[in-house]
Amino acid sequence: MTDEPSGFPYAPAPESTAIVNISSSYGIFIDGAFVEPADAPRFKTINPATEEVLSEVCQAGAPEVAAAVAAARRAHDEVWSAMSGAERGKYVYRLARLLQERARELAVLESMDNGKPIRESRDVDLPLAAAHFFYHAGWADKLDHAGLGRDPRSLGVAAQIIPWNFPLLMLAWKVAPALATGNTVVLKPAETTPLTALAFAELCQQADLPPGVVNIVTGDGRTGQLLAECEGVDKVAFTGSTEVGKQIQRSLAGTRRRLTLELGGKAANIIFDDAPLDEAVEGIVNGIYFNQGHVCCAGSRLLVQESIVEDLLVRLRRRLQTLRVGDPLDKNTDVGAINSAAQLERIVALAESGDAEGAQRWSAPCTLPDRGFWFPPTIFTSVSTAHRIAREEIFGPVLSVLTFRTPDEAVEKANNTPYGLSAGIWTEKGSRILWMASRLRAGVVWANTFNQFDPASPFGGYGESGFGREGGRAGLAAYLQEASS
Amino acid sequence: MEEGNKRRLAVRKTFKLYIGGAFPRSESGRTYQVLDAHGGFIANVAKASRKDARDAVLSARTGHRSWSAATAYNRGQVLYRVAEMMEGRRAQFAAEVARAEGCGTTDAERITDAAIDRWVWYAGWADKLAQVIGTANPVAGPFFNFSVPEPTGVVVLVAPDDSSLLGLVSTIAPAIVSGNACVAIASQTRPIPAVTLAEVLATSDLPAGVVNILTGDPAEMMPSLAAHGDVNALDLAGIGDVELAARLERDAAGTVKRVRRPQPDANWYRTPSLAAMSDLLEIKTVWHPQGI
Structure with a gap:
């Protein structure tokens, strides 16, 4: 055996970016529409492989977060939780199909905003994101079998804060189960990778998802903190560092708001x-x-x-x-x-x-x-x-x-x-x-394998890696309460 | 107590802690007076210190190792054995509950019977949890993928203050049935049935340290336990003070503890929900390869 590299020459094989259409700036997605907050500061999101500016997004503040939560509340109480599981499920199926239809475009966008190889965004992130919506869509009218008794209830408005490592996939892990179980969401993507979440907002429009069911606010950790601590929120789901997870758990102390944390690891x-x-x-x-x-x-x-x-x-x-x-x-x-x-x-x-x-x-x-x-x-x-x-x-x-x-x-x-x-x-x-x-x-x-993921397979940590599970039947418990409780 | 014409003086019991399968006094030497529902003196009960609480956590960690390695069938039999032992002391428990809670004999017996039956109910869960909570997951690949519940580890629980026996049993049993070990802080004002329960547990083949029972002031012991690095979960059933509960939850965040906080108006007679057990469980998913 030799230590020499194989040295095989490769010609460049770049994926075209022509399929992606990035706006020069984005508002935030509230109640089914993009809105431009008058006073919110803006910040740039760049391509980490080139340092080129891709777009500008809003630093959502307290008024924007409150408006998003209020929209989610209305949508939950008046539309989404009242809808039959079968109908709700069909919306989620639509989102799965839209992700598949626009998979190549979203994979390129993900690689541009995140820096991950197109091989991974194309072959892992996008197929899995669509699979998560497809899997959870089928649960929407079968929640009696979720292991929480008959007619389990949705929690209400879920605040979801996701990291930058798998932007669209983490969105899918959060949004798909929340919607299937009758919750509405306010999602905050990471500040360095907001673009696929904003593209997903467009998918929600294409799916004719009722306004307010999915709301997306951009910003850094300050926006996340405002969202996690917002009084109108019934549940917080966070994926990110253990340090921030502890802060969120601390800030929710005494509120009886539900919390799931998917934090760091050292496997x-x-x-x-x-x-x-x-x-x-x-x-x-x-x-x-x-x-x-x-x-x-x-x-x-x-x-x-x-x-x-x-x-x-x-x-x-x-x-x-x-x-x-x-x-x-x-x-x-x-x-x-x-x-x-x-x-x-x-x-x-x-x-x-x-x-x-x-x-x-x-x-x-x-x-x-x-x-x-x-x-x-x-x-x-x-x-x-x-x-x-x-x-x-x-x-x-x-x-x-x-x-x-x-x-x-x-x-x-x-x-x-x-x-x-x-x-x-x-x-x-x-x-x-x-x-x-x-x-x-x-x-x-x-x-004899590593880093395998599947929407049917519960994922989550012991100890300081967090609590709650995402995926599988176990993951539904994070967004439901027993009818009698 | 009389026999013939001779009066016999009753032999009183010294009420001590239950740590690591033994019955020590508090290392602090402290006791506090426990009164009955009418204000009459019952006993001086050991007042556990923070040091006692730390010792109890150490014992619980040891107990957890053997208890979580026991088969589910074995754990179920031990929990059933607790019911058997309680049944033999039914009259004693009823009398203590009546005195502590100020209820009539009928109510006290009903509470005691419910507490005994609760052990039987949970005993049956030991070898069914994995079948009800666990799953085989149809992943898109050549793997046998399954998820099983596992105990989270050491649970510190504060038993409800009002329901001195049924509430206590309904808090301890769901914690240990799955293989957790616990440190239970008994009702501060009504600790007598808890001490008797400790005597039952000590003779029920439960490995030492699986259940540790402390009497004393939860407000004194809990802050350090909530922040304790070797405690995995808290059940704050008996913390009525919302400020204290919030503080404990904040302290628990430092080590990302699982925190269970039942509603204060819990009806302990009601058949418990699965959450009483599942809140103190982890779900482990294993990807096992398939191939030839």
Whole structure:
């Protein structure tokens, strides 16, 4: 085995942006229409791969948030909750179909605003977003079977705050179950990635969704805070950092408003000595370099059985040299741009802490573009469990490698974190998979695979990775209450 | 108590805490007076300190390890055993409830019977939760994908202040049936049935530490427990003070604890909802590969 890169030349294969039509500025989407708030400040959203300005959006303030919540309240009380589940479901099916029809356009837009490779936005984000609407649409008239007794009731207005790593997919995870269960929503996309959410507003118009059922307000964390703390809101659903999740949980204390949190992670990806190593290498790459590592459930801590660590690392380094880092719109690109300057700064700082604490850094040799925000796929070895890079969520393409000798030690090290979102197990032994799976404190356990998602499969964390589930029958409970309660 | 012409002096009980399967006094040496519904003296009861509460969390963590590893069938049998043990002390419980809550014998017996039957109801849930809450998920790929409930870990619960036995049982049983361990703070003003329940639990094959019962002032103990790093969830059933409840919820956010806060007007006679158990559960999803 050699450490040399394969060096296969690729011609550029850029996806055309002609399919996307971006307005120079956007209002906010309230009560079925785009409105231009008179006094709200505006900010720019850029393409992180080029730093080019894509558009300008509003920083929604208290009046805008209040108007959106009021519209959602009216729509809930007068239209949406009174509608039969079957009719509601048909609207949600329409949204699923619209997402499929405009999938290519939305995938390109997502890659432009987010920096993720078109291969991923096209093959993962968009198909899964549509699937989430399709799956939940079918629940709308079957809620008696959701496990909450007969005729469970909607909660009312759901405030939904989503992150920038999977902008449209996270929108789908939030909006689809909320609508299917009879709730109306006010959604706030992340400030660096608002464009696909605003395009989704247009889909709501095309679907003839009753005004006010979906409202979208843009802005940064201040808008999110206004929305989460708005009195007219019955439920808050947040996906993002553990730090902000704690703030939201704190601010809702004593209100009896419902809350679900999907927060950070520091997942262990555990490789046993009997694992099929080449497949495991693919799984490790998919686990941490998928979406530039901007994944809450990323397999950022690699736990390798000691006897195979050298062999595995040789194969892993070799594989990393074949990863193509660069233009997100190039169909050959594996690793795209870091989403923002601020995120790049965090990744750089944490990687430097790894150097300073004595870990060994190795980055895949690759030429990074001159403009935009980039970080090469990186591996740290000689990592101890006390290092910051083994404890803190980096949210970037940085892997920390640790070793173990026995299954018990693997479990102990994997669970040695306040987080508990996901974990990976690589072994040929089915009984060991289930033995490990039952002991890992994590909401999702992948065996001989990683970063798989499906609308039928509940997703969510233990411990400081949050509470509540998204997807599957379990996810419906986040948006329903028992009829008698 | 009389026998023939001789008066016999009753042997009174010392009311202590229940931590790790043992009955210690408070490490602080403190007690407080418990009065009956008419203001008459019943006993000096141990007044648990924050240190006792921390010890109880430590015991609960130990108890959780063995209890969550037990089979669901075994947990169900242990909960049923609690009902059996309570039945044998039915008269004692009824008398204590009558004295604590100031109700008549008939009401006290009805409360006691409901509390015993509640254990039976929950005992049956132990090996059904995974079937009712768990799912096999039809994902679009070559995987057997399933979701199962798991206990969240250590639960600190404040038992309702008014319903000294039925409310207490209805708060402890749903926490432990799934494999959680708990630290229960008994009704501050009516703790006597809780201490007797501890004696029942100690003889019901429940591993030490699965249930720990503290008597004392919830307002004193709860702030540090709400912020405790090794507590996974809170049930604030007995916190009537809305300001205190809000403060505890805020403190709980520091470690993203699950917080359960039943409505204050809870009717403890009613058949409990699944939420009493599911609020203290995690859902774990496993993607197991299929292939040859």
